[in-house]
Amino acid sequence: MLPRCLSIAELGCASGPNAFIVVSEIINIVEKLCREMNHKSLEYNVLMNDLPGNDFNNIFKSIRSFKEKLSNEMESQIGPCYFYGVPASFYGRIFPNQTLHFVHSSSSLHWLSKVPEGVENNKGNIYMSNTSPLNVLKAYYEQFQKDFSLFLKCRAEELVEGGFMVLTLVGRRSEHRSSKECCYFWELMAKALNDMVLEGIIKEEEIDTFNIPYYNPSPSEVNLEVLNEGSFTINRLEVFEVNWNAYDNWNALEYESAKSESFNDSGYNVAQCMRAIAEPMLVNHFGKAIIEEVFSRYQAILNDCMSKEETKFINVTISLTRKSSLRCC
Template identity: 70%
Template structure:
């Protein structure tokens, strides 16, 4: 399976769309906002460029797509006012795989510029926004053309399903019961992909340019840690139940594996140091609840807790459906999807009522070396 031809978030604005089910990703962007503002300020004040090129890799579509771009421009415009500088020209590149819903993004651009003009009191006639379809595991921009690269919750997706994982029986990702060769294959694919990503960006980012990358990751050194694998293990339970029922063939399940790797900070650091083109300015982890609405649910009274748990599981299920449905449809067909996610939601209700469930995020800030 060529992941670049299949992988994309659910498009449109329907109930199962990514646009309506990306609150977790929005919370992660909020958690890392101060880190980005610090890097943007440092970047601008190091050279005061007349033109700035910004790339968001794995931009997807929906309310989060232009958040970082808006934030970048606001920070620079504030600095320009404080320093009595003219506003620079902004060249914005929104990158994702060809299956991404770019049309939804393009339809939102006029309103985006109007809103940004109102918030910054700056004309946006020197803000040029382009869509750039293609895999970031290859060259997508000219040499030394970018000042700032951002990617959040995209780089854990691999360029392909690792080879030699056909014996990952009953699993769809790394799991406690995965053979050691499966864990090794996933790690090797991550190393290969992330090293290639860094090599490509090293040619595209100017000297002193910044990159901020946030992965869905893990704190543990164990590749099959619950911190990163549990969400997929629960989906595998639903799929195995459907095998027992006869809805899915066993060989279909045994040949399906998620093309993702959730690295630890040390694994990210190792690849950056090995490639050698970037200096690590900052490397850290953060956490966000599976159910992004938990902070509101925590305020619910006891009589509402059962309903809140059901709502929370539904929110998590919809988030995972928006992310994984295209891959599942390609492999199993569309007819099993509704039943699968109904089962998945029931499993989530049970597990989320008994355990604290969180995603771990690994964020690294990099500066392009001379």
């Protein structure tokens, strides 16, 4: 059975070209299936969600070129696509009951709804680390449990029975919450900030009161929350690696076409990526004056680190199906 209109929600869409990648893939697959089944093309209701401060205008300006590119790839007319911006936190209800068929989120759910409470003694750190007290590690995990469980509950109410959800989080393989594979890049940023404390550029108490609202779950932690919430069946749960420096994943042809002065500067590439993520938080806490200095030092630290060891992010991806409601006979 196919719906007349397929509703797709992209949660944490941001504002760049990546916002359309999964939507494009879904529409391609569904259109091919419709042709194989001699079924009329569906209509597509695409709901782009992010926090209210996101630049939705950039997404809306790209819709026309997205539709043209998709039509050219399909080499045939596709069903009508309707796009909507949904500015809201996904740690709460944002869509009507049972109106979604597919939910996707990538590189968003490791962000917590807030900094955990009770982490005031995380001195010299900006995230969990091997020097963080046990209560800090516990507080971060408990905040993740609350947030992820709420996310699952809300999406279960918004998805139709049998609807799908695919989520990718930056996580870790290890069961140790302060594992280097998930905390290292924040520890290196903390080193840059602490060096600036030693030189009197920023105050020690400013670092001691700054913590990142972020959590890298292990596969077992993700699995446990899904089972405890109870609304979804797990189809697949996989872990894969991504190089810190995205260019390291490129093939030789891509390398030649994109070669530039900064291409081989791994520290620069990773620092710029992290700057896009962390700068708003750093500005809000420390002010704008230190930003260039922070990321200059961070780049140097990254270059030194990446010249000596292999550095990778660990991604956890889970595919879920919304269970059918239990009915009494």
